[in-house]
Every structure is written in structure tokens, then in C-alpha cells.
Amino acid sequence: MSRPQNKTELLALSTNNYDKLLIHIDQLPTDLTEASFHPGTMNRNIRDVLAHLHEWHLMMLGWYEVGMTGEKPEIPAKGYTWKRVPELNLKIHQQYSDVPLGSILNQFEKSHLQISQIIEKHSDEELFEKKRYHWTGSTSLGAYFISATSSHYDWALKLIKKGLKGL
Numbered sequence: 586m587s588r589p590q591n592k593t594e595l596l597a598l599s600t601n602n603y604d605k606l607l608i609h610i611d612q613l614p615t616d617l618t619e620a621s622f623h624p625g626t627m628n629r630n631i632r633d634v635l636a637h638l639h640e641w642h643l644m645m646l647g648w649y650e651v652g653m654t655g656e657k658p659e660i661p662a663k664g665y666t667w668k669r670v671p672e673l674n675l676k677i678h679q680q681y682s683d684v685p686l687g688s689i690l691n692q693f694e695k696s697h698l699q700i701s702q703i704i705e706k707h708s709d710e711e712l713f714e715k716k717r718y719h720w721t722g723s724t725s726l727g728a729y730f731i732s733a734t735s736s737h738y739d740w741a742l743k744l745i746k747k748g749l750k751g752l
Contacts, residue, residue, distance in 0.1 A: 588731065591709045595727055595735070596701065602738035603697055609742060610690075613749070618686060622748025627678055630748075634741045635693045636681035637674065642696035645733040649703060652720030697734070704730055 589595035610618060610631055621629050628634045644662060651658035665673045681689060704712070711717065712727035721729060 599734035
């Protein structure tokens with residue numbers, strides 16, 4: 586499916602990619618769900634990838650909450666610029682390094698549901714009209730949700746498959 590152009594497509598692609606990711610993980614033998622990926626990536630296992638997705642959900646929820654009050658959220662996070670995202674991702678990695686996979690999975694499922702519920706509340710125009718909200722700059726609210734859901738889930742599935750390849 587190409588990039589979503591309306592709420593129906595956004596929810597469908599987000600759900601589809603989310604389901605693909607979780608089905609893939611669920612079908613793996615237990616030894617692979619806990620396995621370390623091949624060297625060369627910061628996210629070293631499935632837990633790391635899901636924690637990354639969950640934390641970016643939380644950041645998106647925070648941006649949305651602040652932005653919809655008319656304020657300008659600190660994007661991507663307080664003290665970070667887009668150029669410093671690798672440092673932010675390292676901080677996320679460290680923050681969740683001792684959290685068990687089952688706990689991360691539950692948190693990820695909850696934050697995905699929160700994002701989906703917010704998307705549901707908006708019209709196509711509210712989601713896809715560029716520059717509608719001051720805090721989204723020159724893009725649309727929907728573009729933020731695409732990045733936080735369907736695109737990110739697709740990235741995660743590819744990373745997991747690549748990381749486990751040959752193990």
C-alpha cells in the first residue's frame with residue numbers, strides 16, 4: 586500500500602503493519618525472541634526494537650498533547666534536535682535495557698492503541714491538511730502519525746528480520 590492519504594488508509598496500514606510485526610514475533614521460537622541480533626545495530630534484540638517503537642509512541646502522544654493546546658512541543662525531545670536523534674535513540678535503548686520483553690510488548694500494545702484512538706477522533710481534513718496545526722509546521726498531523734505507526738512498524742519488521750537472519 587502506498588502512503589496513506591486519508592484516515593481509513595492510515596488506520597488500515599497502521600493496523601496491517603502492526604499486525605504483521607506482532608504475528609512475525611509471535612511465530613518465532615522463544616530462543617529467537619530473546620536472541621541478540623548480529624553486531625552492527627544499536628537495537629540488539631526484539632525487546633530493544635519494541636521499546637524504541639513504544640518510546641516514540643510516547644513522544645508522539647506528548648507532542649500531540651502539547652501541540653493541540655496551541656503550544657509548540659519540543660520535537661523530537663527536550664534537549665534534542667533532529668540531528669541528535671541517534672543520541673536520543675541511544676538514551677531510549679539504555680532506558681529500557683533492563684525491562685523484560687513481555688513488559689515492553691504490553692507497553693507497546695497500549696501505546697499503539699492510544700495512538701489509534703487519537704487518529705480515530707480526527708477527520709480526514711484534520712489529519713491530512715498541511716499546515717492546519719501550527720505545531721506540525723509545513724506538514725500534516727497525519728504525516729506525524731504515519732511516521733509513528735505504519736512507517737515505523739515497517740522499519741521494525743525489516744530490522745528484526747535482518748537482525749535474526751542466519752541465527
